[in-house]
Structure formats: C-alpha cells, structure tokens
Amino acid sequence: MNIAKVIVDVPASSINQTFDYYIPERFQEILENGMRVIVPFGPRKIMGFVVGRVSESSFKRLKEIVEVLDLTPVLTNELLDLGKWVANETLSLSITALQAMLPQVLKAQYEKELIRMTDAELPEPFETLFAGRDVISFDEFAGSTVSYYQLQKVIQEGDISIEYLVKSKITKKYVTKIAASRPAHLLEEALLDLSPSAKKQKQLLRFFIENETSIEQKKLLQLVNTTTSTVKALMDKGLLETKREEVFRNPYNDAEIERTNPLTLTEEQQIAINPINEAIDSQYHDVFLLHGVTGSGKTEIYLQAIQNVINKGKEAIVLVPEISLTPQMVKRFKGRFGANVAVMHSALSAGEKFDEWRKIQRKEVQVVVGARSAVFAPFENLGIIIIDEEHETTYKQEDQPRYHARDVSIHRGEYHQCPVILGSATPTLESYARASKGVYKLATLNKRTNDKPMPKVDIVDMREELHAGNRTMFSRKLKESIELCIERGEQVVLLLNRRGYSTFVMCRDCGHVKECPHCDIALTYHKNSNQLKCHYCSHEESMPSACPECQSKLIRYFGTGTQRVEEAITQLIPEARVLRMDVDTTRRKGSHEKILKQFVDRKADILLGTQMIAKGLDFENVTLVGVLTADSMLHLPDFRSSEKTFQLLTQVSGRAGRHELTGEVIVQTYTPEHYSIVLASEYNFNDFYNKEMNTRRIFQYPPYFYLALITISHKNRVKVIQTSQQIAQLLMRQLQQDTVVLGPTPSPIPRIKDRYRYQCMIKYRNEPDLRVYIRKIVEQFADEVRKDDLLITVDMQPYHLM
Numbered sequence: 001m002n003i004a005k006v007i008v009d010v011p012a013s014s015i016n017q018t019f020d021y022y023i024p025e026r027f028q029e030i031l032e033n034g035m036r037v038i039v040p041f042g043p044r045k046i047m048g049f050v051v052g053r054v055s056e057s058s059f060k061r062l063k064e065i066v067e068v069l070d071l072t073p074v075l076t077n078e079l080l081d082l083g084k085w086v087a088n089e090t091l092s093l094s095i096t097a098l099q100a101m102l103p104q105v106l107k108a109q110y111e112k113e114l115i116r117m118t119d120a121e122l123p124e125p126f127e128t129l130f131a132g133r134d135v136i137s138f139d140e141f142a143g144s145t146v147s148y149y150q151l152q153k154v155i156q157e158g159d160i161s162i163e164y165l166v167k168s169k170i171t172k173k174y175v176t177k178i179a180a181s182r183p184a185h186l187l188e189e190a191l192l193d194l195s196p197s198a199k200k201q202k203q204l205l206r207f208f209i210e211n212e213t214s215i216e217q218k219k220l221l222q223l224v225n226t227t228t229s230t231v232k233a234l235m236d237k238g239l240l241e242t243k244r245e246e247v248f249r250n251p252y253n254d255a256e257i258e259r260t261n262p263l264t265l266t267e268e269q270q271i272a273i274n275p276i277n278e279a280i281d282s283q284y285h286d287v288f289l290l291h292g293v294t295g296s297g298k299t300e301i302y303l304q305a306i307q308n309v310i311n312k313g314k315e316a317i318v319l320v321p322e323i324s325l326t327p328q329m330v331k332r333f334k335g336r337f338g339a340n341v342a343v344m345h346s347a348l349s350a351g352e353k354f355d356e357w358r359k360i361q362r363k364e365v366q367v368v369v370g371a372r373s374a375v376f377a378p379f380e381n382l383g384i385i386i387i388d389e390e391h392e393t394t395y396k397q398e399d400q401p402r403y404h405a406r407d408v409s410i411h412r413g414e415y416h417q418c419p420v421i422l423g424s425a426t427p428t429l430e431s432y433a434r435a436s437k438g439v440y441k442l443a444t445l446n447k448r449t450n451d452k453p454m455p456k457v458d459i460v461d462m463r464e465e466l467h468a469g470n471r472t473m474f475s476r477k478l479k480e481s482i483e484l485c486i487e488r489g490e491q492v493v494l495l496l497n498r499r500g501y502s503t504f505v506m507c508r509d510c511g512h513v514k515e516c517p518h519c520d521i522a523l524t525y526h527k528n529s530n531q532l533k534c535h536y537c538s539h540e541e542s543m544p545s546a547c548p549e550c551q552s553k554l555i556r557y558f559g560t561g562t563q564r565v566e567e568a569i570t571q572l573i574p575e576a577r578v579l580r581m582d583v584d585t586t587r588r589k590g591s592h593e594k595i596l597k598q599f600v601d602r603k604a605d606i607l608l609g610t611q612m613i614a615k616g617l618d619f620e621n622v623t624l625v626g627v628l629t630a631d632s633m634l635h636l637p638d639f640r641s642s643e644k645t646f647q648l649l650t651q652v653s654g655r656a657g658r659h660e661l662t663g664e665v666i667v668q669t670y671t672p673e674h675y676s677i678v679l680a681s682e683y684n685f686n687d688f689y690n691k692e693m694n695t696r697r698i699f700q701y702p703p704y705f706y707l708a709l710i711t712i713s714h715k716n717r718v719k720v721i722q723t724s725q726q727i728a729q730l731l732m733r734q735l736q737q738d739t740v741v742l743g744p745t746p747s748p749i750p751r752i753k754d755r756y757r758y759q760c761m762i763k764y765r766n767e768p769d770l771r772v773y774i775r776k777i778v779e780q781f782a783d784e785v786r787k788d789d790l791l792i793t794v795d796m797q798p799y800h801l802m
C-alpha cells in the first residue's frame with residue numbers, strides 16, 4: 001500500500017479526479033486518509049488531500065509525495081465521503097468541497113513550527129534537534145534525519161506540538177507554569193538544606209509547600225517578588241519543574257457566563273421533545289420539523305435534547321443564522337453547557353476560528369454552535385443536528401460549493417443515525433410540505449411560554465397617508481405610537497426592509513406595481529435603458545410615464561436608506577434617541593454587540609435597522625415594533641418574495657412583548673391587502689401555507705418543482721447569447737417531457753464587472769440524471785472556459801436568483 005490517491009488543489013474541471021503518488025519510505029508509516037500533502041503537479045508543487053492508499057496503480061512512473069502537512073488527519077473518513085457527495089450534489093470540484101470543510105488557516109499553506117511542550121527529556125533525536133530551544137521551524141525538522149513516525153509519536157504523547165503561523169503571528173498562545181516536582185514533605189526537607197543566604201529560594205519553596213498547585217510563572221514572580229533565576233536555581237536542584245500550557249484564545253469568557261438549569265417543560269414542549277429523545281435513545285435518524293411561534297421555547301427544547309445527547313457521550317451541532325449568532329445566543333448555550341461549547345462565527349479572527357475547530361477535532365467539546373459551515377464540524381460521534389430558523393436563506397452557500405446546510409445535515413444525520421431538528425416560527429414551504437406528507441415528523445408549539453398572546457398587529461395603508469397630505473415615511477399612527485412609547489419609558493424597534501429596494505416600480509398613489517403579464521412577478525427596472533424586464537421569461541416593456549391603473553404621474557422606482565430614515569425621525573420626533581444598525585454601522589468587529597448593549601442599557605429609545613434586527617433578539621423593554629415598508633421585498637423578482645415577506649413580518653413582530661409588558665406592532669405598506677401581509681398580521685401560518693402552495697403549484701415552482709439555474713457569462717455579449725442558446729438546446733434534447741427550460745434570458749443583473757450574464761432555468765419534477773447531463777454539457781465548453789474566460793456556473797436548487 002505504498003501508493004496514495006490524492007485530490008489535488010487545481011481548480012479546473014478536467015482534473016476533478018484523484019491522482020496516484022508514490023509514498024516515499026519516510027512517510028509510509030504515518031500517512032493516513034484525510035492528511036494534506038504537497039505533491040508535484042506539472043512544473044509546480046501543490047497541495048492535495050490523501051483520500052486512499054493502494055498497492056498498485058495503472059500509471060507507470062509515479063511521482064513522489066514531497067511533503068506531508070499534517071501528522072494527524074484534518075478530515076475524517078466520513079468527511080472525505082461527505083465531500084464527494086457535496087461535490088456531486090452541487091456540481092462542484094472535490095477539492096472545493098473538501099476545502100469548504102476546513103478553517104481558513106488550513107486552506108492556505110502556512111509556515112509551521114514545532115513547539116516543545118515539556119521540560120522533561122525528549123526522545124534523543126529531538127533533544128539534538130531542539131538544541132536547547134523551545135521552538136524550531138518545521139523545515140529544520142524536515143531537513144533532519146529524524147523520522148516523521150518519531151515525530152508523530154511525540155506529538156501524540158503531547159510533548160511536542162505543531163503550530164501553523166498565520167500571517168507571521170503564532171496562532172496559539174502559551175504560558176509557562178511552575179509546579180513542585182516533589183511532594184510537600186520532601187520540599188520541607190529541602191528547605192532545611194538550603195543555605196541561609198538563599199532567602200528568595202526559601203520563600204519560593206515555602207509557597208509550594210503551602211500551595212500545592214501549579215502556577216503561571218509570571219504570577220508567581222509577582223507574588224514572591226523574585227526573578228526567573230531563583231526559579232531556575234530550584235529547578236536545577238530538581239525541586240521545581242516548568243510546563244508550557246496552551247491558552248486558547250477564548251472570545252467568550254466562559255467563567256463569567258452564569259450557568260442555567262433546565263426549565264420544567266410545558267406540556268406542549270414535552271410533547272414536542274418526546275419523539276426527539278426517543279430517536280436519540282434508540283439511535284435512529286429522523287428529521288423533525290419544530291414549528292413554534294416566536295417565544296414558544298424552541299431553544300429550551302434544543303438545550304434539553306442536547307443534554308440528553310451529551311449524557312450519552314455523543315456530540316451535537318447547532319446551526320444558527322450568522323446574524324442571530326449574537327452574544328445573547330451564545331450565552332444561552334454556554335450558560336447551559338459551559339466550556340463544553342465551541343463557537344464558529346465569521347466575526348472571529350482566523351486564529352480564533354482555528355482554535356474553536358481544534359477543540360472539536362481534539363474532542364475537547366461536545367457541542368458546537370455556529371453558522372452554516374459548522375455543519376462540517378469534525379465530530380465523529382454525532383447524536384443530534386439542530387438547525388434553528390431553518391427558513392433562513394443564508395443556510396445556502398452562494399458560491400462554490402453551493403450546498404444547503406439542511407441537506408448536508410440530513411446526510412450526516414443518516415450516516416450517524418441521529419435526529420435532525422429543523423426549528424422555525426415560519427418554516428419554509430419545502431420543509432412544511434415534507435412534514436405534511438410525513439417525510440419529516442412535525443411538532444408544533446402554539447403558545448408563548450409567558451402565556452401572553454402574540455402582539456396585536458396594525459396595518460397602516462400608506463396610500464391613505466399620502467392622500468391625507470402626509471409625505472413623510474412615517475404614518476401618523478406610527479409617529480404617535482412612537483411618541484407614546486417613549487413617554488412611557490419603553491423602547492421601539494424599527495425595521496427598514498431595504499433588501500431589493502430601488503429595483504421595482506410602484507405608483508405612490510394607488511400602490512400599483514408593474515408585474516410581468518406571464519409570470520406574476522414584479523418587473524425589474526433597468527436604469528440604463530429605462531426599461532422594465534422580466535428575467536423569468538424575457539418579457540420587456542418601457543418604463544411608463546404614468547400609472548397604467550390610475551394615470552398618476554407619481555409612478556417611480558424606490559430608494560431609501562437607514563441613514564435617511566434616521567434623519568427623518570430626528571426631524572419628526574426630536575426627543576427620540578436613535579441607534580442605527582445596518583451593514584454600515586456594524587462593519588467593525590464588535591460593533592454589532594456594542595449597539596445591542598447600548599440598547600439593552602436603555603441608552604436609546606429606538607433601534608432602527610435592516611433585516612439584522614428582526615431575528616433572535618430578546619429585549620425586555622421593547623413594546624413597539626414598527627415596519628416602515630412591509631412591501632419592499634414583495635416585488636422582488638423572486639418567486640419566494642411572498643414567503644420571505646411573511647417570514648420577516650412574523651419574525652420582527654415576535655420581538656415585541658416577549659416579557660411582562662404587552663407588545664404592539666405597526667406595519668406600514670402600500671399593499672395592505674396582500675395575503676402575506678394580512679396573514680402575517682394574524683399569525684396565520686396555515687392559511688398562508690395553503691395559499692402560497694397553491695400559487696407555487698400553478699406557476700410550477702418549488703416545492704412542486706425542483707430548480708436548477710445555469711448562468712453563463714463572458715465579456716462578449718454575442719458569445720454569451722450563443723453559448724446560452726447552445727446549452728439550452730443541448731439540455732432540451734435530454735430532458736423529460738414535463739421538464740421546462742426557461743430562457744436563455746438575461747440575468748437579473750445582466751452585467752457585472754463588464755461581463756454579460758445570461759441564464760437558463762430548469763424546472764423539473766423528476767430528472768434522476770440531470771447532474772450527469774449538466775456536467776457533460778459544461779464539459780463540452782471546458783476549452784473555452786479555460787482559454788477564453790467563459791464562465792458557466794450551475795446552482796442546483798437556487799435561492800439567490802440574481
């Protein structure tokens with residue numbers, strides 16, 4: 001078995017396969033699957049992952065592995081298989097899928113160092129190698145005669161550690177600790193033997209006689225007021241010893257987080273958790289959809305299910321959307337499980353992320369709470385996977401590999417025979433439909449744990465405001481409620497639903513929105529040509545100068561930012577203290593937390609923000625939630641726009657009245673009759689679900705149909721059009737009768753960075769070989785992709801339709 005199968009880091013489709021390399025003598029004993037290696041490839045040396053070992057190759061004259069980067073595998077066999085599966089499902093390269101599973105630090109090639117972790121004698125070759133130093137470069141080892149096998153053994157013993165140097169900074173920190181190397185009574189004997197002049201040495205020894213602990217050297221020197229030479233003198237006498245210990249950079253101070261105990265579950269919660277616990281106990285895989293209104297205690301169910309998993313010695317993955325991964329959220333998990341929790345968050349530095357990942361890899365924690373990519377946590381004994389706010393579209397990765405964390409979770413759940421929990425107050429139609437069919441098990445929580453009703457929602461028709469002469473973005477009702485709320489000393493959350501603004505065209509008089517006559521989807525305004533376009537069916541028309549419904553001249557496209565809203569509030573309600581939270585004010589690390597803390601400390605009356613304030617936040621003093629423009633998302637060229645609107649309104653309403661005080665919600669809109677707004681205001685998920693499912697069936701969208709989106713881009717527009725047409729024709733030849741290929745049509749954003757973009761959308765019910773067809777078709781263009789800068793991207797089950 002001296003030949004390794006390696007997936008190499010070359011991002012081109014023609015080499016999406018393994019290559020055979022000969023394993024030189026010095027690596028034979030240590031090389032395992034999941035290790036990274038350096039191999040020659042053409043004229044270069046590149047990185048690759050070992051995915052197998054064989055004794056024969058069909059190729060003659062194999063090249064040799066040059067270097068082994070890891071002495072413990074960074075990917076388990078399960079993850080290697082998962083990588084293959086992800087690559088296949090998402091039509092991406094294996095190397096891309098594998099790299100997506102690893103922290104940044106391991107993706108690039110960094111310099112490495114060997115660090116001595118003990119002052120005890122190391123096996124001989126290492127003493128010579130270190131020659132009295134604590135740290136040596138890895139290259140020095142590689143250039144020596146010491147074997148990799150020997151190194152692997154001392155690493156396993158914990159006497160030497162390998163470090164990756166991130167941007168010339170050591171990724172980890174160490175402290176030197178001092179401890180007595182003999183029991184106290186022997187230290188006392190030694191004390192008597194010390195010469196009377198060695199006062200400091202005596203003082204130091206007494207410290208260890210009285211305190212039988214190890215202590216950080218720096219602290220010790222301060223306490224006893226002495227220097228390292230005193231320590232050294234006692235070490236030379238064999239009385240003290242030093243040990244280097246790793247300090248994990250801990251972005252969350254575990255010690256400061258107050259521990260919480262499990263709450264007694266309500267009856268609803270108990271009924272919901274029972275089947276989940278049964279799956280954990282009997283070790284079988286099932287997907288549970290936990291549909292619970294905001295504030296119904298879903299998180300408590302997660303916590304108690306995880307406790308059950310921990311008790312069984314198993315591990316848990318909890319996924320939460322990036323923007324909900326607030327300190328508040330982390331605290332709930334650390335409060336229950338303390339240091340047994342790793343947190344994977346994009347705001348952590350590369351080094352911090354690596355530390356958290358290592359805790360998982362070394363089995364130092366049993367729980368990880370993280371955003372999308374935490375689904376690849378290298379646990380080997382999973383007992384549960386939880387996806388909170390399962391409807392969030394951020395669970396879908398928007399570049400290669402374009403995987404959905406939900407699909408990956410279910411795949412891992414099958415492998416580990418453990419339950420997967422999808423939780424939401426507003427599940428996706430896809431998940432709810434599966435639950436209705438019995439594919440997933442449904443659990444419902446209808447009541448808030450505080451037994452208070454959901455806050456009452458008032459819909460304000462902004463067209464009437466305009467007719468009454470109010471041209472501000474605040475209705476009279478909202479303005480008055482804000483003033484009253486501030487007077488009572490309570491707080492307001494204001495949502496500016498900005499996503500997708502400025503692209504749709506609406507009449508400010510009657511609320512009419514221009515839609516495509518064939519697709520029932522808002523047309524996109526293209527500023528350059530002053531045209532309205534549909535990118536589902538290529539329909540086009542020119543921008544009207546008057547509203548086709550009411551002839552008003554006030555028809556225009558929209559554009560507003562939080563900054564302008566902030567100015568408007570201060571003009572309208574000068575006494576209001578406003579905190580603004582959007583991409584601009586949260587760009588710097590920690591600013592997100594700072595704003596929330598200021599709000600909790602009541603340093604402001606109003607928290608004004610975009611989508612990021614709608615989720616997961618829990619403020620005691622918030623009694624009013626205002627939505628400035630509920631419909632701004634409704635007219636996005638996206639068949640999910642109603643669903644997203646319903647979800648957002650429900651989520652943001654859930655921020656009010658979560659505690660003692662009763663909450664109130666005011667929703668401003670130009671389309672007060674739209675079902676997603678009306679039904680959200682009534683918290684009526686079921687009617688919304690039925691109505692929306694009907695629409696999806698009629699227009700052949702998910703969950704009735706699956707989608708695949710192929711986007712073609714190139715600098716030359718003609719070439720893009722030709723290629724797209726060729727692709728569409730090739731597809732059409734292969735596909736079933738009831739499969740629809742829409743397009744080619746220009747992408748919603750038809751040109752990015754001077755590249756023209758066209759797309760083909762495939763709607764299908766059953767195409768078992770679709771991936772194979774697409775792969776083959778894309779391969780036909782491989783030459784042009786490589787030489788002519790043509791770009792073809794494929795997104796299976798797209799969420800982002802731009």
Ligand SMILES: Nc1ncnc2c1ncn2[C@@H]1O[C@H](COP(=O)(O)OP(=O)(O)OP(=O)(O)O)[C@@H](O)[C@H]1O
Binds near residue numbers: 263269293297654
């Ligand atoms: N069994 C219980 N008894 C008493 N209080 C509970 C119980 N379960 C949960 N709670 C409390 O109820 C509140 C709401 O619960 P939680 O945040 O878990 O709900 P949620 O469904 O996750 O809400 P959201 O979807 O809005 O984030 C929390 O303050 C929580 O501590």
Ligand SMILES: [Zn+2]
Binds near residue numbers: 509511547551552
């Ligand atoms: Zn009109």
Ligand SMILES: [Zn+2]
Binds near residue numbers: 516539
């Ligand atoms: Zn159309």
